[in-house]
Each structure stands twice: as C-alpha cells, then as structure tokens.
Amino acid sequence: MRLTIWGAFGSIVSPDRDKWRYGGNTACLEITHGDGRLVVDAGIGLVPFGDTLSRFPLGKGKGVLHLAFSHLHWDHIQGLPFFVPAFIPGNEFHFYGTDRHLLEECVEKLFRSTFSPVNGADKLGARIAYHELAGPADISGLAVRCAPLRHPDGATAFRIEAGGRAIVLAFDHEAGDDSFDRPLRELASGADVLVHDAQYDPADYPAHEGWGHSTWRDAVETALAARVKTLVLFHHDPDRSDAGLDEFGRKASAAAAGHGLEVLVARDRMVLDL
Amino acid sequence: MELTFYGARGSYPYMRPDNFGYGGNSTCLHLYTSSGTEFIFDGGSGIRPLGASMMGREFGRGEGEAVVLIGHTHWDHILGFPYFQPFSEAGNRFTFLSAGTLGTRFEDIFTALYHDLNFPIPVERLKASLEFRDVPERTELEWKDARLRTLKLNHPGTTLGWRIEADGAAVAVCTDCARPRKAVVTDGLGPVADYERDLAALCEGVDALIYDTHFFEHEIVGKEDWGHSTFEDAVRMGRECGVREVILFHHAPEHSDAQVDIKLAMARDVARHDAFTVSAAREGMRISMGKVHA
Ligand SMILES: [Zn+2]
Ligand SMILES: [Zn+2]
Ligand SMILES: [Zn+2]
Ligand SMILES: [Zn+2]
Numbered sequence: 022m023r024l025t026i027w028g029a030f031g032s033i034v035s036p037d038r039d040k041w042r043y044g045g046n047t048a049c050l051e052i053t054h055g056d057g058r059l060v061v062d063a064g065i066g067l068v069p070f071g072d073t074l075s076r077f078p079l080g081k082g083k084g085v086l087h088l089a090f091s092h093l094h095w096d097h098i099q100g101l102p103f104f105v106p107a108f109i110p111g112n113e114f115h116f117y118g119t120d121r122h123l124l125e126e127c128v129e130k131l132f133r134s135t136f137s138p139v140n141g142a143d144k145l146g147a148r149i150a151y152h153e154l155a156g157p158a159d160i161s162g163l164a165v166r167c168a169p170l171r172h173p174d175g176a177t178a179f180r181i182e183a184g185g186r187a188i189v190l191a192f193d194h195e196a197g198d199d200s201f202d203r204p205l206r207e208l209a210s211g212a213d214v215l216v217h218d219a220q221y222d223p224a225d226y227p228a229h230e231g232w233g234h235s236t237w238r239d240a241v242e243t244a245l246a247a248r249v250k251t252l253v254l255f256h257h258d259p260d261r262s263d264a265g266l267d268e269f270g271r272k273a274s275a276a277a278a279g280h281g282l283e284v285l286v287a288r289d290r291m292v293l294d295l
Numbered sequence: 296m297e298l299t300f301y302g303a304r305g306s307y308p309y310m311r312p313d314n315f316g317y318g319g320n321s322t323c324l325h326l327y328t329s330s331g332t333e334f335i336f337d338g339g340s341g342i343r344p345l346g347a348s349m350m351g352r353e354f355g356r357g358e359g360e361a362v363v364l365i366g367h368t369h370w371d372h373i374l375g376f377p378y379f380q381p382f383s384e385a386g387n388r389f390t391f392l393s394a395g396t397l398g399t400r401f402e403d404i405f406t407a408l409y410h411d412l413n414f415p416i417p418v419e420r421l422k423a424s425l426e427f428r429d430v431p432e433r434t435e436l437e438w439k440d441a442r443l444r445t446l447k448l449n450h451p452g453t454t455l456g457w458r459i460e461a462d463g464a465a466v467a468v469c470t471d472c473a474r475p476r477k478a479v480v481t482d483g484l485g486p487v488a489d490y491e492r493d494l495a496a497l498c499e500g501v502d503a504l505i506y507d508t509h510f511f512e513h514e515i516v517g518k519e520d521w522g523h524s525t526f527e528d529a530v531r532m533g534r535e536c537g538v539r540e541v542i543l544f545h546h547a548p549e550h551s552d553a554q555v556d557i558k559l560a561m562a563r564d565v566a567r568h569d570a571f572t573v574s575a576a577r578e579g580m581r582i583s584m585g586k587v588h589a
Contacts, residue, residue, distance in 0.1 A: 033340060033343055044310050095413050103306065103307040134396070135396055136368060136373075138451040260347070
C-alpha cells in the first residue's frame with residue numbers, strides 16, 4: 022500500500038516563500054494498492070497529482086478515478102476545476118460523499134459559468150457518477166470504513182485497508198467531544214498510519230475553539246489511544262512556516278517518545294510505502 | 296500613486312518550488328493614491344498575504360477603508376476573499392465595484408463563497424461594512440481623488456478592464472482578455488472595431504499597462520477562444536497606446552520562473568526599439584507613478 026500526500030495544508034493554497042519545504046497546497050491524498058487507487062479530497066493538491074497522469078490512462082481518456090470527499094469546504098474541493106483529466110473525454114469518475122445530491126450540487130457550482138470558463142459541469146470530458154458512502158464499502162479493491170468527525174457542518178474519517186495494512190484519515194476534526202473521539206479511536210485502532218488534523222498548537226487552541234480543528238497534542242493522544250504505528254500531522258495552517266512545522270514535529274515526537282509511536286509532519290508530495 | 300503586486304498568476308494558484316521568483320498566488324493588486332485612497336484589484340489567493348499586511352495598520356484596528364475593483368469572477372480572481380482578514384474587523388469599510396457576471400450581481404457571487412457547505416463562516420458574520428455597487432462597462436466615475444473608467448474585455452463571462460487615474464498618473468489593468476479578432480465574450484462584445492478603439496482609449500498613454508500574457512505564441516494555437524493573450528499582444532498594445540511601461544501579467548501556473556524569464560526576455564527583444572520599458576509582474580513588486588503617498 023502506498024500513501025501519497027499531494028496537498029498537506031488547510032484553508033487556502035498558500036505559496037509562501039517561508040514554507041517551500043512543506044508546501045502550501047490544500048488537501049489531497051492518494052492511496053494505492055496494486056491496481057487499486059482511491060483519492061481522498063480535491064484541494065489544490067489534486068492539480069499536481071493530475072499533472073503526473075499525462076502518460077497514464079487518466080491522461081488519455083481511458084482512466085477510472087475513485088475520489089472520496091471528507092467534506093465540501095473549499096480547501097477540500099478547490100482543485101477540481103483545474104484537474105486536467107476532468108477535461109479528457111472517455112475518463113470515468115466515481116465521486117463518494119455522505120450525501121450524493123449535495124456533492125453533485127457542489128461540483129456543479131465549481132464549474133458554473135459564474136466561476137469557470139468551462140461553463141457547466143455537463144461540458145466536462147469525464148463522466149461523473151455520484152455515490153453515497155456511509156457504511157463499509159469496497160472501492161477499487163480497497164476496503165473502506167467511515168466515522169463522523171466533529172467539524173462545522175460535519176466531516177468524515179476514512180479507514181482504508183488492503184493487503185493486511187490500514188491507513189486512517191481523520192480531518193477536518195476538532196478533538197474533545199467523546200461522542201466523536203471514541204468512534205474515531207475505534208476506527209483508527211491498530212492502524213499502520215493515522216493522518217490526523219493538527220492545525221494548531223495547544224497554546225493557539227483557545228482562540229480557535231469551535232473552528233473544527235485539533236492540535237498536534239490531540240493528534241498524538243488519539244494515535245496513542247488507538248495504538249497506531251505512525252502518526253502524520255496534517256491540515257497545516259497556511260500561516261505556519263517551515264520553522265513552525267518543524268517545531269510541531271519536534272514537540273509531537275517528544276510527546277510520543279517511549280510509546281513506540283513514530284510522528285511525521287505531512288509535506289506536499291510526501292510518499293509513505295507500507 | 297503606488298501599485299503593489301500580491302498575485303501575478305492566472306488560472307489557479309499553485310505551490311511549486313520552481314515558481315517562487317514570480318510567485319504562485321493568483322491575481323491581486325493594491326493601489327494607493329498620494330492622499331491615501333486605497334484600491335484592491337481582484338481577490339485571487341494573493342489577497343491573503345495582502346490582508347495580513349493590512350492588518351498591521353488601520354485595518355487591524357477597524358479603521359480602514361478600501362475600494363475593491365472586480366475584473367471578473369472566475370475562480371483565480373475571487374477564491375481568496377473568504378481568507379481576507381480585514382473583512383472580519385468591525386469598523387473597516389469596503390466598497391465593491393463590479394459589473395457582476397452574465398446578469399448575476401457580484402453581491403450574490405460573493406455571498407456564494409460563504410455558503411455553509413463550503414465555508415464555516417456565513418457572510419452575515421463578517422464584521423466589516425461591505426457595500427456592493429454595480430458598475431456597468433464603459434462607465435466613468437470619480438472616487439475621491441481618483442478617476443475610474445471601465446470597458447468589457449474579450450473573455451468568457453463578463454470581465455471589466457479598468458483605467459485608474461490619480462496623482463497625475465494612470466494605470467490600465469487589462470486581464471483577462473483574448474485578442475479582439477474573435478469574440479469570446481459569452482454575451483457579446485459588440486462590433487470589433489468599436490472594441491479595439493475603446494480598448495486603445497482605455498490604455499492610451501498610461502504609465503503602466505498591466506496586460507494578460509498567459510500564453511506564448513506557440514501555446515495559443517487552438518486556444519484562441521480561451522480568453523487570453525500573449526506578450527506580443529501586450530507589446531503591440533503598449534506601442535499603439537504610447538504607454539510608459541508594459542507589465543506582463545497573468546502568468547500561466549505551469550510556467551516556471553525560468554519560463555517567465557524567457558517570456559520577459561523575448562518581450563524586451565520585441566520592444567527593443569520602443570520608447571516604453573517591459574517588466575513581468577512578480578509578487579512584492581512595487582511601482583511608483585506621479586505623486587506618492589507619504
Ligand atoms: Zn479543511
Ligand atoms: Zn473543513
Ligand atoms: Zn484569470
Ligand atoms: Zn478568467
């Protein structure tokens with residue numbers, strides 16, 4: 022199983038010079054196993070992912086793409102209007118969300134003539150099918166399970182398993198309410214990798230209570246409670262510099278030390294092989 | 296008058312380590328007259344760093360006032376608005392001047408950016424005062440010490456080019472726009488000869504002509520109807536209108552710094568016998584014209 026992080030940041034794409042090491046593209050992750058592939062979220066990170074596909078079936082109008090959405094905030098959908106394979110006739114897209122009607126409405130809005138010269142989602146080359154995803158499902162040879170997260174207007178966590186490995190994606194999420202935290206701990210139980218919302222430092226959190234994001238400490242606590250092997254801090258604040266993210270990594274690693282938990286800080290284009 | 300670039304890219308903003316020189320943020324400009332009247336042009340991703348810098352002065356104390364001129368409402372020109380901090384500060388005042396697009400008012404488009412499905416803060420919770428004024432194309436208006444003029448540009452949807460005059464200087468912002476020979480405006484451009492005449496009048500004798508140069512000549516083939524121009528078009532317009540400086544703008548996101556450097560070198564070569572200078576917009580670039588703010 023391979024996890025590729027194409028966009029590690031939240032809120033808005035932020036190409037700032039002080040964070041060229043970590044990046045600045047918004048949420049997009051790709052999980053592959055053999056021929057199976059599931060992409061989660063379509064932030065601006067979807068664009069560099071699309072740029073790598075020109076020689077592959079999705080670049081030639083012969084591809085199938087499975088894309089699941091954690092939720093529909095801008096930073097998780099904004100890359101779709103600029104995703105080259107969407108314009109190539111013959112491609113087949115399967116989009117998964119908790120409410121397929123809302124998802125379809127949202128995709129239509131992205132391509133509306135107000136916002137896009139494409140002038141309507143019906144003008145796209147790719148054909149899009151919308152699916153509801155709530156319970157366990159098999160998508161492209163990957164076993165997927167979900168849990169709800171605590172976030173304004175909701176978000177979904179995914180557990181994706183194949184070949185005896187498990188990756189759990191938990192963003193956008195504000196830890197601190199056990200009615201969400203307990204099912205998330207169960208979903209993440211024993212996972213090889215947990216990618217968790219870690220937008221804030223515990224010191225910044227009080228000013229952002231209710232905004233729907235966690236701290237690096239929440240992420241470490243969840244990972245420890247779920248006995249996860251590797252934690253990936255994710256959904257960085259666009260105003261956090263490389264130095265700030267290095268510091269999050271150091272503090273989180275120190276908090277995890279002695280518990281057998283490895284901590285990584287997500288970067289754009291980071292690849293993890295399991 | 297002082298002009299600063301916060302986003303010089305077109306189509307979409309993009310983080311890529313080989314484009315830091317010119318920057319990856321999409322369209323956003325800031326203009327300051329000598330008496331302190333402030334204009335912002337478009338709300339691409341460059342408006343986030345602009346907002347952060349404005350919070351360090353009156354806008355951080357709720358005492359700021361600015362006019363937001365809208366060129367058009369494609370994503371690359373508006374996706375930054377929800378992340379512009381000065382909108383959250385009570386006391387700040389913003390006036391938007393826009394033609395909307397294809398019959399939809401700008402206020403409705405702006406509100407859609409804050410829809411609860413897509414953004415956690417509803418538009419009603421923005422504490423600054425926001426006023427929306429409809430400005431049709433081919434309008435002339437006075438705003439404090441500045442004079443403004445609009446023209447609908449040849450681009451899908453409704454797009455305004457703006458001429459801004461103050462302090463004895465003038466700037467024209469023409470982006471996004473295709474060559475006039477084939478109309479790509481969804482709701483019509485009118486007679487091409489009239490458009491060419493009025494576009495030349497909009498840009499006539501400006502100190503700075505900021506012009507769409509998205510494509511190289513070899514790239515525009517087959518994409519003439521995408522609504523963009525080349526550096527040759529920008530240089531030609533500068534020559535025809537007797538401008539002082541041509542600023543290449545709306546760099547394609549897939550062009551690295553090296554490619555924009557080549558575009559600039561080629562444009563300077565084409566304009567080597569002309570009286571104007573040529574530069575390429577980059578984030579942080581600042582240009583002073585006429586009298587400037589103390
Ligand atoms: Zn997010
Ligand atoms: Zn969110
Ligand atoms: Zn544009
Ligand atoms: Zn446009």
